[in-house]
Amino acid sequence: MSYAADLPTAPEFSQAPGTPQSAPAQAVHWTRKPWFINALAVAILLVVWQYLNSVNERVPSINEVVSFLGVELGGGSHGGVSRGEFWGPLSISLQRYVIGLAIGVPVGGLLGLLIGGSRRFRSVLNDTVLVLLVLPSVVWAFTASLWFGIGSTAPVVAVVLTAVPFMAVNLSSGIRGLDPGLALMSDAFRVPRLRRATHLLVGGALSNAVTGVRLALMTSWNSLLIVEWFGTASGVGWRAKHWYDAQRFEGFVAWILLFVVFITLLDWLVLRRLEHRSTRWQQQPTLTFAEGEVT
Amino acid sequence: MATILIENLTKVYPPTPTYPQQVQALGGVSMSVTGNVFVAVLGPSGSGKTTLLNIVAGVEEPTAGAVRVVQDGVPAQVGYVFQEPRLLPWRSVLDNMLYVQNRKSDRSKREAEFYLSMVGLSDVAHLYPAQLSAGMQQRVGIARAFLVNPDVLLMDEPFSHMDALTGRSLRDYLQRIWAHTRKTALFVTHDVGEAVELADRILMLRPGGVVFDDIPVNLQRPRRPDDAAVRAVETEVLRRFDSMEAAVRFGDQRN
Numbered sequence: 129m130s131y132a133a134d135l136p137t138a139p140e141f142s143q144a145p146g147t148p149q150s151a152p153a154q155a156v157h158w159t160r161k162p163w164f165i166n167a168l169a170v171a172i173l174l175v176v177w178q179y180l181n182s183v184n185e186r187v188p189s190i191n192e193v194v195s196f197l198g199v200e201l202g203g204g205s206h207g208g209v210s211r212g213e214f215w216g217p218l219s220i221s222l223q224r225y226v227i228g229l230a231i232g233v234p235v236g237g238l239l240g241l242l243i244g245g246s247r248r249f250r251s252v253l254n255d256t257v258l259v260l261l262v263l264p265s266v267v268w269a270f271t272a273s274l275w276f277g278i279g280s281t282a283p284v285v286a287v288v289l290t291a292v293p294f295m296a297v298n299l300s301s302g303i304r305g306l307d308p309g310l311a312l313m314s315d316a317f318r319v320p321r322l323r324r325a326t327h328l329l330v331g332g333a334l335s336n337a338v339t340g341v342r343l344a345l346m347t348s349w350n351s352l353l354i355v356e357w358f359g360t361a362s363g364v365g366w367r368a369k370h371w372y373d374a375q376r377f378e379g380f381v382a383w384i385l386l387f388v389v390f391i392t393l394l395d396w397l398v399l400r401r402l403e404h405r406s407t408r409w410q411q412q413p414t415l416t417f418a419e420g421e422v423t
Numbered sequence: 424m425a426t427i428l429i430e431n432l433t434k435v436y437p438p439t440p441t442y443p444q445q446v447q448a449l450g451g452v453s454m455s456v457t458g459n460v461f462v463a464v465l466g467p468s469g470s471g472k473t474t475l476l477n478i479v480a481g482v483e484e485p486t487a488g489a490v491r492v493v494q495d496g497v498p499a500q501v502g503y504v505f506q507e508p509r510l511l512p513w514r515s516v517l518d519n520m521l522y523v524q525n526r527k528s529d530r531s532k533r534e535a536e537f538y539l540s541m542v543g544l545s546d547v548a549h550l551y552p553a554q555l556s557a558g559m560q561q562r563v564g565i566a567r568a569f570l571v572n573p574d575v576l577l578m579d580e581p582f583s584h585m586d587a588l589t590g591r592s593l594r595d596y597l598q599r600i601w602a603h604t605r606k607t608a609l610f611v612t613h614d615v616g617e618a619v620e621l622a623d624r625i626l627m628l629r630p631g632g633v634v635f636d637d638i639p640v641n642l643q644r645p646r647r648p649d650d651a652a653v654r655a656v657e658t659e660v661l662r663r664f665d666s667m668e669a670a671v672r673f674g675d676q677r678n
């Protein structure tokens with residue numbers, strides 16, 4: 129029988145000796161704010177680009193690239209028989225990307241749980257996964273192209289092979305970094321296995337898992353583009369190669385720019401928010417305590 | 424009624440690469456604790472206090488001997504207060520409480536809030552542990568141990584990492600909550616004053632994990648460290664420690 133059930137309140141104990149209060153936030157000068165630093169970096173990049181255009185005629189100007197992008201996005205004519213294409217190649221690539229990640233992230237996560245949670249699995253799999261991690265994504269791109277030839281299988285496999293080690297290594301290191309005292313505490317209180325897995329293992333390694341997802345998404349995008357460049361006849365990588373082969377460098381640069389914009393938007397809109405949420409407990413303001421607080 | 428029965432308990436840690444000698448933490452401890460009593464196990468560092476508690480809690484296996492922790496003949500529910508609070512940093516205070524609670528219902532949440540109020544932490548249930556002071560975190564640890572409605576409460580030097588003022592405040596909280604619940608408690612400490620202030624009975628361990636004395640403390644509660652009666656028991660405990668040390672030294676010389 130619980131004692132608490134008989135005593136719904138305990139007013140004599142309910143006065144905490146001190147109430148925590150948030151420390152006042154310090155104002156940051158606008159020149160140090162992230163948006164200003166980001167804008168400055170982009171401005172510097174554009175100035176360097178325009179300078180390169182002025183000294184080397186093979187470097188397209190900002191204006192040429194933007195105009196080309198407009199035609200590509202709007203499906204207009206590039207001159208001759210060639211017409212702009214954007215949504216078709218993009219949807220094909222995104223489909224491959226999503227399928228690859230839908231396989232690679234869970235498989236990598238499962239491997240990470242096994243490697244992090246079991247000494248036996250660690251001894252068998254740890255080195256293998258590390259080898260997979262140190263191989264650059266270009267290796268996976270070529271390997272997948274060699275194995276599966278031209279088509280959609282090679283890019284999907286390349287995305288899977290790139291995502292798996294990032295997930296596995298990050299998640300397993302997160303689990304291995306958990307305080308062993310927390311496992312002992314769980315043992316002492318007889319916490320059920322399922323709750324321990326979800327609250328202790330996954331909860332504790334969540335920020336590592338999100339970092340793994342973030343790296344997997346970014347690196348897999350590179351792999352996908354390389355496979356499409358060399359081993360397919362469709363997708364955004366293939367489209368970039370198409371303009372490169374045609375020596376339309378404004379088209380090539382326009383597509384490179386789109387790759388960068390895509391991954392930057394993905395990072396800003398999804399991944400950083402996810403990471404922020406998963407590390408919310410580490411970002412709480414330091415508290416000060418009222419006068420008289422003795423503990 | 425809860426009973427802790429320990430018979431000839433021995434724990435020997437095998438050599439490790441970092442410490443190539445085996446270590447005897449417990450050398451045949453026998454004792455029994457029955458009923459709603461607060462028992463302190465007092466001993467210097469290296470006398471096997473934490474090992475004893477871990478074996479009683481069932482998180483460590485003994486090398487030899489037997490331990491039974493039962494409540495009316497069935498295995499007892501144990502609550503454990505550790506030296507460090509051992510809270511999940513990524514969970515709120517309330518979630519940390521509920522993590523060890525096996526029944527999930529509105530009632531279990533109310534119980535968690537009740538025990539938090541008993542340690543004066545009603546207002547911080549939604550905060551993360553890192554937002555609390557060390558003393559407040561340890562108060563959560565105490566509330567958590569009571570939340571599982573334990574038959575037996577184990578405490579491993581829960582105030583040893585606190586400064587004197589914080590430790591005193593926490594002892595007050597513990598005395599109040601224990602007086603309310605009257606659980607069978609096994610409290611490990613190296614602080615003589617703490618043992619006398621809290622316990623009904625003091626078991627004294629010497630290095631090598633051997634119980635050498637068992638002192639009843641028949642003083643009224645609540646006790647204060649500056650009470651003359653508390654001081655007198657402290658002096659007696661220290662005298663017995665000195666005698667034990669002298670006996671050990673004498674034995675060593677004789678050998």
